[in-house]
Amino acid sequence: MKTVDEHLADILAAVPVLPPLDLALLEARGGVLAEDVTAPVPLPPFDNSAMDGYAVVASDIADASAQTPATLPVIGDIVAGDGGVAAIRPGLTARIMTGAPLPAGADAVIPVEWTDGGGTTVRINRSAPSGHYIRRAGEDVREGQVVASAGTRLGATQLGMVAAVGRSHALVRPRPRVVVLSTGSELREPGSPLAPGQIWDSNSFMLTAAVIEAGGLGYRQSTVGDEPDKVLETIEDQLMRADAIVTSGGVSMGTRDVVKEVLTGTGSVEFHKVAMRPGKPQGFGLLHGTPVFTLPGNPVSAYVSFQVFVRPALRAMQGLPPEPLPTVTAVLDRDLKSPAGIRHHLRARLSYGPGGYTVSPAEGQGSHQMSSLASANALIVLPEDVELASAGSNVEVMRLPS
Numbered sequence: 335m336k337t338v339d340e341h342l343a344d345i346l347a348a349v350p351v352l353p354p355l356d357l358a359l360l361e362a363r364g365g366v367l368a369e370d371v372t373a374p375v376p377l378p379p380f381d382n383s384a385m386d387g388y389a390v391v392a393s394d395i396a397d398a399s400a401q402t403p404a405t406l407p408v409i410g411d412i413v414a415g416d417g418g419v420a421a422i423r424p425g426l427t428a429r430i431m432t433g434a435p436l437p438a439g440a441d442a443v444i445p446v447e448w449t450d451g452g453g454t455t456v457r458i459n460r461s462a463p464s465g466h467y468i469r470r471a472g473e474d475v476r477e478g479q480v481v482a483s484a485g486t487r488l489g490a491t492q493l494g495m496v497a498a499v500g501r502s503h504a505l506v507r508p509r510p511r512v513v514v515l516s517t518g519s520e521l522r523e524p525g526s527p528l529a530p531g532q533i534w535d536s537n538s539f540m541l542t543a544a545v546i547e548a549g550g551l552g553y554r555q556s557t558v559g560d561e562p563d564k565v566l567e568t569i570e571d572q573l574m575r576a577d578a579i580v581t582s583g584g585v586s587m588g589t590r591d592v593v594k595e596v597l598t599g600t601g602s603v604e605f606h607k608v609a610m611r612p613g614k615p616q617g618f619g620l621l622h623g624t625p626v627f628t629l630p631g632n633p634v635s636a637y638v639s640f641q642v643f644v645r646p647a648l649r650a651m652q653g654l655p656p657e658p659l660p661t662v663t664a665v666l667d668r669d670l671k672s673p674a675g676i677r678h679h680l681r682a683r684l685s686y687g688p689g690g691y692t693v694s695p696a697e698g699q700g701s702h703q704m705s706s707l708a709s710a711n712a713l714i715v716l717p718e719d720v721e722l723a724s725a726g727s728n729v730e731v732m733r734l735p736s
């Protein structure tokens with residue numbers, strides 16, 4: 335049997351890094367920058383007002399107070415988006431809105447709340463120092479500054495930053511397109527009736543959603559039965575549009591384990607027993623250069639296999655470190671046994687309280703028991719050398735995406 339670490343290392347050594355694409359910003363979301371993005375101009379590009387109010391020469395209002403307000407003529411309005419605004423001279427003011435360019439000569443902005451709001455003359459009843467409520471050019475970003483560096487995943491805030499420096503496109507390693515395929519003649523589409531011996535396909539929905547949660551583009555393919563030609567044909571058809579393929583089912587020891595049958599010896603695909611529970615039977619390899627992950631059919635086995643092997647591989651394909659899901663140390667609330675030599679992943683509820691994290695394993699740990707997976711928020715990971723974890727001891731717990 336291979337260890338989990340050996341199998342993951344083989345996968346990570348084999349998966350290709352996706353070539354960069356120049357994508358429009360919203361298509362680039364979730365992509366990983368393959369270039370440094372720099373600012374062609376400073377941000378803000380010009381001195382501007384931080385408040386709705388009046389642009390003044392601070393020395394004009396140095397003695398202003400509620401008792402002795404300063405009264406100044408208002409020479410005009412400056413709104414955000416105004417191009418060139420005339421200067422003001424000492425003794426004058428201009429009404430100004432947030433984000434509007436500061437007129438030359440002004441060195442402070444007085445918020446409207448400190449005034450009577452006048453349109454032709456204004457009474458200002460507080461003083462303010464030079465620079466008050468002025469946002470200076472370049473105080474956010476300097477011209478030429480790198481605002482998002484290569485290797486950064488473009489989430490909402492990074493996309494906003496790239497747009498703020500005027501870029502409509504970015505060069506990114508895109509989200510991998512992952513086709514998900516369930517195999518098994520017993521499978522029916524949810525929404526259709528079941529005949530005896532049939533079940534509804536849940537894996538392809540779960541795994542497609544897991545791909546999306548992991549930052550990929552998930553494409554669910556309808557299920558295929560246990561016909562070898564059909565399974566191979568479907569996988570080969572999907573290679574055209576996929577950066578990776580994930581299948582579930584048909585990889586164990588049965589007489590109709592069709593995925594194993596058709597992919598053994600195809601491309602570099604190999605099947606192994608991996609020393610983990612759940613998820614012992616695994617297959618992986620490249621087919622015409624595309625990674626194919628053949629996960630076991632038991633739903634919990636398929637899900638755990640995805641998180642342990644596929645998720646890090648998808649990250650590696652975008653040039654990101656193949657980090658596992660985040661783990662925390664938690665206090666176990668009961669004794670747990672684990673077979674020697676196996677890495678054991680147990681569905682559990684992780685909670686946080688005054689004493690830190692505690693974790694409680696679920697009752698049903700069979701690899702067909704979806705209900706305990708769906709109500710779990712974490713997996714307790716018992717390493718290969720642990721046969722007993724006692725109540726009150728510390729264990730490593732992998733948090734599941736939520």
Ligand SMILES: Nc1nc2c(c(=O)[nH]1)N[C@H]1C(S)=C(S)[C@@H](COP(=O)(O)OP(=O)(O)OC[C@H]3O[C@@H](n4cnc5c(N)ncnc54)[C@H](O)[C@@H]3O)O[C@H]1N2
Nearest residue numbers: 516518535536537538583584585586587614630631632635
């Ligand atoms: N003699 C042996 N039998 C089995 C072994 C073994 O080592 N020797 N390993 C067991 C383990 S562990 C696992 S895990 C499963 C893996 O089996 P397969 O990958 O071949 O999966 P199937 O036989 O197709 O299905 C297993 C189970 O899961 C249900 N299933 C499959 N696909 C779906 C789906 N899309 N949605 C919901 N449920 C699905 C299927 O109906 C079966 O109940 O093999 C053990 N056997």
Ligand code: MOO
Nearest residue numbers: 612613614635701
């Ligand atoms: O190893 Mo299987 O994946 O436990 O049920």
